[in-house]
Amino acid sequence: MAINLKELSKKPIPISPGHRACAGCGSIITIKLVLMAAEDPIVCACATGCMEVVTTIYPYTAWRVPFMHNAFENAAATMSGIESAYRSLKKQGRIGKNIKFIAFGGDGGTYDIGLQSLSGAMERGHDMLYVCYDNEAYMNTGIQRSGSTPMCAATSTSPVGKAAQGKKQYPKDLTRIMAAHRIPYIAQASPHRWLDLMTKVQKALRIEGPKFINALSSCHRGWRVPMSNSLEVCRMAVETCYWPLFEIENGVWKLNYRPKTKVPIIEWFKTQKRFQHLLKPENAPAVAEIQADVDRRWSELLQLCGEKIAP
């Protein structure tokens, strides 16, 4: 069933207003879109992090669907248990409904501390969708660098100083790490292309087995952008090909969006204060290096997706 805005507007919103996310938070937009896309009843789990903290301050909860938070590194393992309980009880005839399972984690809980538990859950083939809301640092604890933080981004633990220009390493490519798990569905998405993200969620939830979606979800506190620019800054990440939108269905790679003109990465840097040091003339070589990396990875992706590599 195609997603229709008119129909969507009639649907109850599974995450209530009144949660404590920052105004303009990219992650809560991502989570709302994911939840709104689900057709069957869903049960959610979440790693410790912004989204858990802002939605569940006792005695309140913003979740209008069953929700569980366990710890930081184990959203996938916790969901493995929930999903196994569902299979067991369904087999015994103690549950009749079809239920879908969605686990959320930020980049810290997914790229870093939760990678083992995520990898294990995917390898075991649990029927769940794992969504990483990737805001490229440990935002909840004060903007420390993570395995997803971009090269040269300034964070509180990879600050800019006389001896360093922000983070010294490239981020790991989690989406491709997940692809190596050979699960039936993997996608990269961004909340500014809401229809693309929601279509991917619907597609994923219709497939049995483990699914993974990596959604770039800006954090205006951490990225140092005006709160009204949350989605614009995500758009620029996609237009520069820093965050390409693609999906891998049963091993087949497909590009979902190709910018008409590839915007230079410096334009994305200009939108965020975490990269402002890169605009100094002496850092031009670093920018060129990052641009070369973006170009190389973009061509690789085009090749994997069977697209023309042309200019």
Place this chain on the structure above:
Amino acid sequence: MQRIAALTGNEAAAEAMRQIEPDVVAAYPITPQTELMQKFAQFVADGIVKTEVVLVESEHSAMSACVGACAAGARVMTATSSQGLALMWEIVYIAASTRLPIVMTVVNRALSAPINIHCDHSDSMGCRDSGWIQLYSENPQEVYDNVVQAVRIAEHPDVLLPVMPTLDGFIISHTLERVETLADDAVKKFIGEWRPAYPLLDVDHPITFGALDLQDYYFEHKKQQAEAMTRAKEVILAIGKEYGKLTGRGYGFFDEYRTDDAEYIILCLGSAAGTVKSVVDELRNRGRKVGVLKLRVFRPFPDGELARAIGHARAIAVLDRAEGFNAVGGPLAPEVKSALYKKSDADVCNYVYGLGGRDLSPVMIRSVFDDLAEGRADARQAIHLGVRE
């Protein structure tokens, strides 16, 4: 009708699990627990239990999956040892604080470093303040009995706390002994069905598990958890009695052996009790007034009952199969001392023994009784029994 079988401690636990037939078991293999899970995996492979087994990639995920499954509404069990329990540690606390009645058999094994695969209680003692009920077993029979009772205790509406039945690694886990087991339907009837009040899978009544609890509620929730542990005492006794009616083997907080008129008493946990009992018999034959108290329930700690049971002794030796590294002794002794405080004039001394699987011999036990009788036991500092100086 009870059946008689020759079972190792691990097999006894696996047999109890087969009869309990939990909805979900999530586990990771670790020596000396491996035989237990292998045995259970075979039951699953043979299709004789309906359990969903989640063979996870680490103990951390094993406990995490147990927490998820139990919150979902399933009856959940697991088993571990040593480093595995240490890796679970964070989630062990979450299981108890979320009030999830998970049953986890712990096959006691020393903690690293140095790495050692043999028995001591440093693993389960490390979880003593985690909010789990702890039941120690002397032999495979008690392992079986404790695992069956653990389900009832954990799921009791006044309790709702996870339970950790323990057994000494290799000494019990790999020793074949005579075990009386109940018929399958008798176990099913004894434990009943698990119907949680607020299962996560009830999508029509969504609830939030694991909320953030700040200064305004955390303390109250901790107090409720502490009260559940206090209420557990009565429940453990009632279930132990009911189990006794069913099997002829009743259970309380501890097992008193020739302590009534004993002047000198050894207090210990687990398999050591068997050896101490035989030494007690031998010394009694020689006219010495000695006895042994085997503590079954370490959490909740039965302090008043313990004081009443052994407070009359002249001297008491507490055997600890774990070091406390507090420059005093093991973890059990201070609890016994505080239980007896102002209620008894008995001297209480502490012996640390058997670390990393070191044997506890009758000679050592005789030396402990001799120390007590001759006033040689140091009441302050623990004596390391059977260690090379």
